[in-house]
Amino acid sequence: MHDRGTTFFIDLESAVWDALVRGDADADRALLSEDFIGVFPTGFANRADHTDDLADGPSIASYAITDARLIDVSADAALLCYRAEYRQPSKSTAEVMFISSLWVQREGRWWNTFSQDTPAASTSA
Template structure:
């Protein structure tokens, strides 16, 4: 297992969420690998497509991460699975999703290389 705790990866993942709260596409690109792939109800997204959603500013007003679980995929990669409760910017209602994010260590740095969001239905 990598020498890091579940909280270490929750903190990395929180960095991605924080860029959505601040609306900073450059900061988000710094956390996602060049070969990042997002799988969402709307379809696939590359790193640039994922960061582009921040071009007009913040998309998230607030978020929380709960029930985090870590799965070792290899010596230098882990799958972080968790529940996210978030409030999209400009909306009053909180939405819940289950998310799986693959974090891979390359050249001594951890990168988010894959994320899949599964919204909770009504």
């Protein structure tokens, strides 16, 4: 297995979120592999779909990553699972997703290759 811990992968994941907060498509693209696939409540997305969301500026105003868990998949892969509370710039209330994000090491660097975002169940009746 690789010698990286949960904090290392939270830092990588935070770099993706930070790019969304800044509206920085280049930084977002630099973290996602060319074969990235996202499974989102709206459907499938590739790397271009993910970065294109930033064409009009930031897609996230703020975020917090909590309850992180790391699954060592192999020496070159890890699955980071966590709870994300975030707010979009156009909304006044936060939303919650449970996210699984696969990071794979290729040619000496780590790439986000897969993400699945699952909305948290509503607790209000």
